[in-house]
Amino acid sequence: MNAIDRTPADLLRSALAADPGRPLVTFYDDATGERVELSVATFANWVAKTANLLQGDLGAGPGDRVSVLLPAHWQTAVWLLACSSVGVVADVGGDPGVADVVVSGPESLEAARACGGERVALALRPLGGRFPQTPVGFVDYAVEVPGQGDRFVPFSPVGPGEPALVVGGVELTGAQVVERALGDGDAGGRVLSGLPYDTWEGLSVGLFGPLTSGGSVVLCRNLGQVSEETLAKRVESERVTVSRI
Structure with a gap:
């Protein structure tokens, strides 16, 4: 199977089989001081749990x-790969009023209430913490996801052309996401990204490019x-090869 005949979820499974212990996503939130490092195995486990929540509950x-x-x-990166695993369309910044499910951070809860389907709220607190009180009309991701299964099997096969x-x-198919990311990626590199996820460039640099190239990302919020x-020290300590800010 060629790389462009695969979905992002396929590539994550391949990365897990090849080297589960290597870093994939290192996250900094410079407003809170949070630093989280996820190996391929840890990231894939979060994806499996989230996919089970999405498909099952x-x-x-x-x-x-x-x-x-x-x-x-x-956690956004996890959700994007969980969507790919289930076969649903991840509409980044899309209108919740026409969505079947909305996934919202604390700053967009009011807009998310336009969704007539299921609503999931993420507190985005350090260590994956939950809301002190679950927002009305939502389920709290941090409450629901820990009990989900560690292995995921889709009810229906997910093809790269979907x-x-x-x-x-x-709108991009799974294969188009992989193809475009392959064209953008720095093979095997460690990329520091301060770009938002609401553009293709931000998603490619901050997730899909490193995933397709066998690299890793240092994802920075509030950079x-x-x-x-401080940034120069981070670049050195994290052994960054490319910075995109």
């Missing part, structure tokens, strides 16, 4: 649309709050 399946109202964050992602109003000296 939320009842989503191929052809359904998930409005993703989340910033660049390690719609997988909408970003910037452009504007750090000094040039």
Whole structure:
């Protein structure tokens, strides 16, 4: 099977089989001081649990649309791969009013209430913490996901030609996501990204490119709050080969 005949979820499974212990996503939130490092195995486990939540508890399946109202964050990356695993379309920043499921951070809860389907809220707190009180009309991701299964099997096979992602109003199949990311990626590199996830560039640099190339990403939120000296030290300590800020 050629790389472009695969979905992002296929590539994650291949990465897991090849080297489960290597870093895949390292996340910094410079507003809170949080640093989280996820190996391929840890990331894949979060994806499996989230896919089980999405397919099982939320009842989503191929052809359904998930409005993703989340910033660049390690949990957002997990949700995007979970959507690919189930076969639903991840609509980044998409209208929740026409979505089957909405996934929202704390800053977009009011907009997310337009969704007539299932609503999931993410507190985006350090260590994957939950909301002090679950927002009315939502389920709290941090409460629901830990009890989900560690292995995921889709109810229906997910083909590379099926719609997988909408970003910037452009819809892409799983194969097109992989093909475009392959064209963008720095093979085997460690990329530091301060770009948001609401454009293809941000998604490619901050997730899909490193996944397709066998590399890894240092994903930074609120990077504007750090000094040039701190950033330089991070680049050195994380052994960054390419910075995109």
